[in-house]
Amino acid sequence: MSALGELRSMKRTGDGASPAASRGRKQNRAAFLFLLPWFLGLFLITIGPMAASLVLSFTRYNLLSPPRFNGIDNIVRMLEDGRLHKSIEVTFQYVFISVPLQLALALLLAVVLDRGLRGLSFYRSAFYLPSLLGASVAIAMLWRQIFGVDGLVNQVLAFFGIEGQGWISSPDTALGTLMILNVWTFGSPMVIFLAGLRQIPVMYYEAASVDGAGRWQQFWRITMPMLTPIIFFNLILQIIGAFQSFTQAYIVSGGTGGPIDSTLFYTLYLYDRGFANLDMGYASAMAWLLLVIIAAFTALNFWASKYWVFYDDQD
Template structure:
């Protein structure tokens, strides 16, 4: 269909509305699997868990409405919940910065142009590729057990070491060491960031007489702050959701004395061992709020230390 333009006298073809609507329909049709996945696998269970968090639900009978009672019990009547929250915060506060620092150190070394560096990059990335697997957790249990490899090595020097994974004072630190050891993903991201730093900045610093450490703190770190921030956000979120290592090493109990009772492990115990699914749903939503609040706080604080090159 065409109409005559009043100014030029030329006939202008009007857009075919039917054709546009058909194209829109085709686009939505291609997006339909994603929308179905969002509704059925994400949004639906998410809203269901929100409702269940206000109920008593054992998965065998109909949910009974409790209002805010589950949330009240979390913070007032449940010492195990407070222990799980404390253990998880310790794991995040100590594990994430150490993991990032170690990953950055290795990334700087792997950024050198030396023969065979690609092989070493692959070797260092391998632990992260296997990270979260049951096999790695079992291996860690064999390393730090009472008669494990670590204690056998120390015994050769006459050192009588404790059973690291069964001692309340040391068990959490074996999991933190495991977390630090799986630094490969952060290392690869740091390595990509290091390779994007302009060489001219280092040359200018050298002309000014800067030492290697001065170039690192004055050039590398400021230019790498967006990558550090990105790894920090991912590290915090993933650490709050850590589960497999604590479950395998503690035998699913979170022991000894709740020293490895991670938040997600306690949530699993409440939901799938004791069948307190309403209570576990409340724990899940509190965890969501905690992660969201810490992430928002990190974004707010990033204005003061993250350098994007145009600010």
Template sequence: MAVAHETTTGIDAAPRQQSAFSRFWQQNGAGYMFLLPWLIGFFGLTLGPMVSSLYLSFTDFDLLTSPDWVGASNYVRMFTADPKFSTSMRVTMFFVIFSVPLKLAFALGVALLLNRGMKGLPLYRALFYLPSLLGASVAIAILWRQIFAGDGLVNKVLALFGIVGPSWISNPNYSLWTLIILSIWQFGSPMIIFLAGLRQIPQDMYEAASLDGASKWRQFWKITLPLLTPVVFFNAIIQTIEAFKSFTPAFIISGGTGNPINSTLFYTLYLYQEAFGFFRMGYASALAWVLLALVAFFTAFSFLTSKYWVHYDD
């Protein structure tokens, strides 16, 4: 009798398990089917290539032969025997340190002007946002190279005032600054976000401050900027990541070389040269992972220090 009871219990368990799975699929199957394209893209186009890149960073791989495991040699070479790596890091850090604060300051200034309730605000928003859509394109980079050439528009304007301008692109003292100016020109995206944040600040706070005799400048430092720090923090994170990833302007303006004298050799441009110029895919993969670690470090540092200067309503 005991054997018959155990057999009956085992037979009845399978339909119950199948029924539970069937109920789960009936309740959630449609959702997983809608998620299937994203899951395929995530595992096939994001996670899979990342894992492959991590493996290749420990190999010597040239696309033509099988990867040869070399351990940490790529990373050792990068930090001890590659002067172009340190040059690209210096150029990129200079670009990030100057372009991000200047772009955010300019975007905030324009947002403050637009927040004054001028007529045709949607048109101005669209016009100011347009450079952010076009700034990373090849056409704009080519146009920028022509504007700052020796006989370009900038020098022609300076000649009207009797000033002989240099060839901004081919002069290592100014070439990187032309890319920084191009980055600042793409201020539309943070400007829109700043404008949305300004619209959320209660106007009665400004009215109370005016009654207390606070000037506009004091209202900005004591009311606007503290209440806007979450938006500043968000924009700073996004723009810093974008600055580290900047590639197209440097590639087009320098002709893919980083010249003059490697003054525009961005980290991403050097990575591109190693991967598709010399086909050192293993070394390029190591460079890519160092860039990922660098961006992650700056992002984590920003979040850790945000508690000292970012103010929320609570």
């Protein structure tokens, strides 16, 4: 190419930039434009409100007047708040009982479905459906009717001559009904378990059968160790989701957390302080405490995973 041609090419592509560099800049601009909505959502919907919540957690703010800085008063209030302590207790019971039961049921059904049942796609979809609807207002209202005094549970018990009770109105059983609801939404972890089971090489089971291992031994010696990464993944997701549960308790208890605060989830009490009592500064401090609790349990699970989670690339 002549010197004149090179000069014209440089003028067309910019200040001495090559055509390849020019195309690269155009592609970068296009990529940025496509990512711009995500960045706007990240900063305006996630990072921005989180930063505002952190600032408000050190203030006294009722939504009607400007926030006033009060230092660590909200933290001191949390240490002395009996209802807050009760909500933490209720939430811990809900998480530590319902999540293991949910995962156990999900794994059991995944193992059954993995045996190649006819109509597998139908069962997989049918079992997954509760995961989509379990946190909805409609299902919570239905649950309230099922466990009511004249609900389906008492009708079934009456058929067998057993006198029922108000399962939701009793402080001894109200939380248990919400645990059953959470266990019922086993579809999402079940589908993940089923995908994990399909990834276990068949040759492992064939070799174990040749060595005389039964199904039970194969399950504990092959299936469970190979599934530990999937179990760990589901455990993290379900614990985080359980700590954030709100709709079920709000609808079933009528927004009060009753009876006698037996269904007072942490998020429900947070909502009560922030929106029912307009104590938004205190509610912001509670929100950050919840973030710390979830982060602590997540970090603890990651630390403990090195003792029970096994990967294929491990020696």
